[in-house]
Amino acid sequence: MRRSDLPIPILWLVAGGLFYLVLATAPEVVVRQRFLVIPGGWWRALALLTLGIGVVGGTAYLWGRSRRPLLAMRFALAAGTHLLMIAAVLITIYPAVYLVAVSLNRANSLTGALPREGSVLVRAGVIPDPSAFSWVQYQKVLGATHLLWFQWVFVAIAVVAVAWLVGVAVIHRQRPMSATRLDRRRRWGGLALFASLAALVLTITPGQFYSVGASGERVGVSGERMVVLFIRNTLLISGMTGLFAVAIATTAGYAFARMRFDGRYGTLMTFVFVQMFPGFMALVAIYYLMSYLDLLNTFTGLILAYSGGAIAFSSWIFKGYLESVSPSLEEAALVDGATRWGAFVRIILPISVPMLLFIFLLQFIGTYSEFILANTLLIGIENWTVGIGLRSFTQRAFATQWGAMAASAVLGSLPILAIFYAFQDALTGQYQSGGVKG
């Protein structure tokens, strides 16, 4: 296959050289209002980027002329695209990388003085000082968590499972294995990981978060040091919401997809109509309902508040999926004497497992980032989710707990980050194939 593209190392060299040029040719750095300023920096950077795209594109064009004259223009375009992409990637991942760097830095204060040593970027404070590298922020936010011995066993199993999954992926990359074998190995690792994390989530209690005082007594700690509890709460709420929605929605989706009955269209419209409303819009009413049911400040109340929208959405997707599956399998089962329920349980559910997992994950991720209902219904600190816990940083000790907040944010993002990239194709693919309507 033809590739109208430059060898990558050349591009990296050119891009790196340009980046170095920006720094090297920059005029003396001045200090203005306690900020470091490169006078005229922006037009220099912009000019160099434009120049860079031109130079790299030109190089590519000339290189192409000498090799494949007809494709020279394509080479040039591809080369320019690379530079633009690198710039876009840098801008996109910079906040995340900076956040991780802050969480690995000794300085806990947002308002601390800038370092006087190091490169311009370090002195300007746009890169945290590498010489102040430290794990202390993680020690701080994790230090008040006291796991019991069997919880450490679950942690160990989870770590081994992650290592196993990574190992399988690496080996598969080196020497591809057959699809069934890969699938089996992944499934075992995934199940072990899921089971151990679920066991952790179910066994951790608010009582395990304390610091030990001078005379050995237990002292309660503030929310800034309970991020593990908040993550546990969020995982529990999101997981239960997802499971609940999937469990209730499968039969409904099946009925919509495969059965014809009086009132079907009206009921379907009810589902669609209800799904239009984000649950939080009826916030006042849900608050009223939950205080009436005495479910304020409970996970049950929050999960129930999520359930309506989650069920409507899940049934709608599952219906769409089943309509794309040929009914011949069920028909065969019915011919062989299976009941309708039997066909549903033995045929439909097994073949839908990937789809059900997908619906669960969508629901899980959506619930993880929900703020307004959780913030209204969960009052007690022991019930907070990650989002509410982080908000206690931004409301109170924001400037002085900056490093600890970064560490909490990194820890709180990990579950979703892992899920997203592990199931990247499924989660982003839905918008490519048009699987999710409306």
Add this chain to the structure above:
Amino acid sequence: MDLSQPLREHLPRKGSGGLLASLGLIVAAFLVAVVAGLATVLVLRLVAPQAPTWLGLVGGLAVFLPTLRAMARRFAWIVPWYYLLPALVFLLTFTLFPVILTVVLAFTDYSGVRNGQLNVASETAIVAMTETRDALTIADPRVFDCQDLRNGCRGARALVYGSGTIETVAVALDGMRLTLSEELPAGAEPRTVSLHLPDLGFAIDVDVRDVDGATLILDRAPPFPPDLEQLVVELVRPTFAVRMSGDDGRRIALGEPLPEGFEAVSIVRYNDFGYLGVANFRTILAQVDRALGPVFAWNVGFAFVTVGINLLVGLLLGVLLNNPDLRLRGLYRTLLILPWALPNIITIQVWRGFLNENFGVVNRLLMLFDVTEQPISWLLGNAWSARAAVLLVNLWLGYPFMMVAVLGALTAIPRELYEAARIDGATAWQGFLRVTAPLLRSAMLPITLTGFAFNFNNFNIIFLLTDGGPAVDWGTATARGTDILISWAYNEAFRSQGGYAYGLGSAISLLIFVITVAVSLVNFRVTGALKEEPA
């Protein structure tokens, strides 16, 4: 079963069972099951008194499931409802019911000080009662505080407490049986009795377990002989619920007289709320130039602009990444969707730190490259810089989604179309303009509309990034520089500066409902998601 027909022909198609008939049948089956369960418990009590009560549940289920089966045999049309009902029940209870309740509450003055609860702090002593027993004089109208209620005390509910303690004398104490000199007055229900112990010099409270005529059965025997001449019996306070018909300073008129013999000691009122008619909507309209107008304009503008710029950036990167000859495109794509892979509830709050005026990394970068003369006060300065911050952060959060959607739409365009265009003599640019652009447009339209509907109610970005602020001189305490409708409603309902006006918040929510439904209907019409034959 006649197998010469396709499966669908065997399914119940026409029957006499809509939702209501099915619901009725299932509720009936449920009632039968409850009766069966209760019967099980009763029979068990007679046969084996030791058996646990939950066996009643087993009995109920043992009847419920066969009943459902039998009903399915008799009324074939009910089967689909067995599959639908669990979902439908939760949908109706936790989504549709709150929506309806929102509509109802929007016409009330439900709020923090009128939350329908008993206001314990309002208890005040009754100093006098009229002969007709339907008007009281209270000790302190400021404690009773009817000013918080819409019509003063008129129409509000209250509880009148009777006397709570009786001083009496006992004649004998035999272990745990304490015999009083006379029976307690009718209706008085003793809770504890306070016994003075001369040996110790103080009194102890002993719970009363039962009453037998003039004899009180105590929970435990007192450790020392008590002074029988000095007893205080504390009663479960007799209460009488009334509705007040008006107030005049210290005088409270009751809707009905208190019963004879009831010794009224104190009164406590409820935080009653009631129907206001359209007053909440009138309040909203009265603030049209300070709250509704600016908030609505910014809300629509925000949703449009943010979807627009996200789509632009997504289009640019998506079209560039779609080049199959580009090396590393998988890596670029993986890295570029990072903001989507992080939970926005966390990243938005982190951006608050990045946008700090003096110490945030955004201003450090801008200053380092000399983009701005002064550091920009993103979150606390004027409304426009805060709005720019919201748009920028939402761009970072949202463009990966648009980019992936564009990539998907481009992949779905068949290559043959381009080949046909080339054969017809079109240049690459013409191919893009005449083939890619129209197909992309029809694919992206529903996604753009969905994005608009989502961002129209994007509470997280507003609340977590700017918290609706900064305060502006054209706004109110609850509708500030970057507040959108939903955050304005939240401020009115759940924050002290809005006075916890739940009713007003519901009224605003009602406006958002209408807009959201309208946008969704347009979306459904465009996507054709509902183009399904009405059964």
